[in-house]
Amino acid sequence: xxxxKNNELGRxxxxxxxxVEKTPLIVVLDNIRSLNNIGSVFRTSxxxxxxxxxxxxxxxxxxNKDIHKTALGATESVAWEYVEDTLTxxxxxxxxxxxxxxxxxxxxxxxxxxxxxxxxxxxxxVMGNEVKGVQQEVVNASDFCIEIPQLGTKHSLNISVTTGxxxxxxxxxxxxx
Numbered sequence: 001x002x003x004x005k006n007n008e009l010g011r012x013x014x015x016x017x018x019x020v021e022k023t024p025l026i027v028v029l030d031n032i033r034s035l036n037n038i039g040s041v042f043r044t045s046x047x048x049x050x051x052x053x054x055x056x057x058x059x060x061x062x063x064n065k066d067i068h069k070t071a072l073g074a075t076e077s078v079a080w081e082y083v084e085d086t087l088t089x090x091x092x093x094x095x096x097x098x099x100x101x102x103x104x105x106x107x108x109x110x111x112x113x114x115x116x117x118x119x120x121x122x123x124x125x126v127m128g129n130e131v132k133g134v135q136q137e138v139v140n141a142s143d144f145c146i147e148i149p150q151l152g153t154k155h156s157l158n159i160s161v162t163t164g165x166x167x168x169x170x171x172x173x174x175x176x177x
Contacts, residue, residue, distance in 0.1 A: 014077045017046070017078075023049045024121070025170060027045055028127065032129060035066035035067045039067040039069060039074075042067070042075050049176070052079040054081055055080060055083070062080070086126070086138050087141060091141060100144075103147075104145050104146075105147050109146060110144055110146055110147070128159070146166070
């Protein structure tokens with residue numbers, strides 16, 4: 001086997017990215033403090049043609065050299081918007097018939113491996129702060145609370161890892177491969 005060179009990967013341009021059909025998935029970052037995590041979410045969102053990222057609360061916004069360090073240009077391809085209050089955004093998305101999934105460990109949460117998105121529905125995943133998680137009021141307002149099953153000793157995964165796992169899972173369940 002030979003590793004492929006970047007010019008052999010057949011990737012689309014930023015202009016093409018903006019015009020192609022997107023995965024019906026929105027990412028909401030709820031008070032993410034790490035600029036590297038934000039950049040990583042941009043890069044993952046680019047890889048899976050995510051429709052939009054909302055940066056809420058204390059989240060930094062592009063242009064920022066620390067976000068760029070991990071986004072590697074994805075801030076130019078993926079649509080994004082800053083919104084001060086996550087709860088207000090969640091209520092707006094729900095009014096637009098977007099199903100909101102808080103990604104959080106909670107009583108009566110649905111395990112990610114048992115959640116199947118419905119065809120022709122648009123979803124927003126809410127990713128929470130590295131220490132406090134998704135705000136309780138946002139969890140309460142969400143349509144579903146989705147949890148990644150974990151078996152080890154640690155209480156959680158890094159937000160960028162969690163986002164990648166959730167996006168990949170939903171992407172493949174939506175039949176985008």
